[in-house]
Amino acid sequence: MSALFGLIPDTAAAAIWAMVVASLLPLVMALIAKAVGGFKLADNAHPRDFLQRTTGAAARANAAQQNSYETLPVFLAAVLVAMLFFVPQSIINTLAWLYVLIRIGYGMAYIANLSMFRSVLWVLSIICCLMLFYLAIRISI
Template identity: 45%
Template sequence: MTIAFWCVLVAGLMPIIFAGIAKAGDKSFNNRRPRDWYESVTGYRKRAWWAQQNSHEAFPLFAAAVLVAHLAGAAQNTIDALAIAFIAFRIAYGICYLADIHLARSLMWTGGMVCCIWLFVAGA
């Protein structure tokens, strides 16, 4: 298994991590109506929920980009480096989201997107 494939697993787990951050320690969480609870929270819990949603949105493009890079015959060290960079950008994105640093968050999102695009063209 390549490093890039492990990164796909990590990216797939990121939404769960952000959900855990949002819910941790809040006794008012109601698992029967989780979306109602998410709508009622504020602060870092709300931002963690938004980071969770964005992580779901970012995952398909990243997973597809890694697979396309492999199938197109891109150099494995390039694929691995871009996959690691994507994960690093997404972790930084989440930290910026939780800390409400909006400009840095947008830059981290852009960095992750650039990694996905680069993966698509790496094998060309």
Template identity: 45%
Template structure:
């Protein structure tokens, strides 16, 4: 199945590439209107500001880093599966499942559900490996 010339799996790569940006936005949520001197977001030193955050903001920033870390394997797996002629419907479903699991992972990370988060991370890794060998 294709849309605008891209398979669902390739669209999933785009969505996965945007997930870290969403996590960064979540970490900064509601702090743009707060003055810097009162702890609001500091666009002059964004990494230092994020490093000082705690609780859910810090976890959203950690989810951002992990989302970047998961991206290369997913992108590579989808490209390799396409090149090797994987069954398209299977590949599309697995890629969609990967992105869904990563979204759940981010939500669990921000909600501080460590055990469930780790289980979902493991499932997403397994799906990614399944894509590679699809």
């Protein structure tokens, strides 16, 4: 059975693509922060200084970028551990792509300043990771 209503094939490649997309989300958030904040070519000499001076939606996009980097290692480890312990690929793919979709929503909620919704999405994304670890543990017992 294919993952996410038949949209994702039951192959390891689908989980790997989810990891690639999740790894690119911080970059997307940084690009949004720069675009909204009015980044100019001259700002490229010190882009972190530029991002620290931003306010409003640009600052929130930068914060979403930072949080994306913070949760990424947990997600990558969870997917790899689940694959290592032979959790059914359809489950891995479903949870991996669900994580990616939730994190996209998280970034949008952060930029839109929907703090409570953002926090709920953060918890849901971590639950995806924890479920992958839990399933790997259950299989290894």
